[in-house]
Amino acid sequence: MAVTSGMGIMRLAPEARLSGATIGAGCIWLAGQVADDSSLDTEGQTADILAQIDALLAEAGTDKRALLSVTIVLTDIKEAPAMNRAWDRWLDPAHKPARMTIQAPLVDRAWRVEITGVALAPPP
Incomplete structure (x- = not known):
C-alpha cells in the first residue's frame, strides 16, 4: 500500500512507527529491513531481507539496479561470509551499489542482519 502526502512524498508499506520505503526528491530511501523469519541463520535472514528489498523496489517501479548505496548491519561481523553468500547470489554484478x-x-x-539503502527513483 502506498500513501502520498501533499508534499509529493510517497510512503510504501507504512507501519505503526515507520514506512518500509519513502520516495521523494528523485530517490527511494529504504527503512532498515529485517528478516520476517528470525529463526533463519545469517545467510537465510540476508536472503529474506533481499527479497523484501526487491519487493519494495518493484512497488516503487524499479529494481536493485537502481540502488545507489546500501548499509548492512550484522550483530556479529564474523558472520560476514554467510551474509556475503546471499548477497553475491542476489547482486547484479553490472550494477553494484556502494556498500x-x-x-x-x-x-x-x-x-542477525538489518539492511537499508538508497535507490534512484524512476522518472515520474
Missing part, C-alpha cells in the same frame, strides 16, 4: 557493513546490536536479539 558499508558494520557490526551493531539490533532491537530484537533474534535478528
Whole structure:
C-alpha cells in the first residue's frame, strides 16, 4: 500500500512507527529491513531481507539496479561470509551499489542482519 502526502512524498508499506520505503526528491530511501523469519541463520535472514528489498523496489517501479548505496548491519561481523553468500547470489554484478557493513546490536536479539539503502527513483 502506498500513501502520498501533499508534499509529493510517497510512503510504501507504512507501519505503526515507520514506512518500509519513502520516495521523494528523485530517490527511494529504504527503512532498515529485517528478516520476517528470525529463526533463519545469517545467510537465510540476508536472503529474506533481499527479497523484501526487491519487493519494495518493484512497488516503487524499479529494481536493485537502481540502488545507489546500501548499509548492512550484522550483530556479529564474523558472520560476514554467510551474509556475503546471499548477497553475491542476489547482486547484479553490472550494477553494484556502494556498500558499508558494520557490526551493531539490533532491537530484537533474534535478528542477525538489518539492511537499508538508497535507490534512484524512476522518472515520474
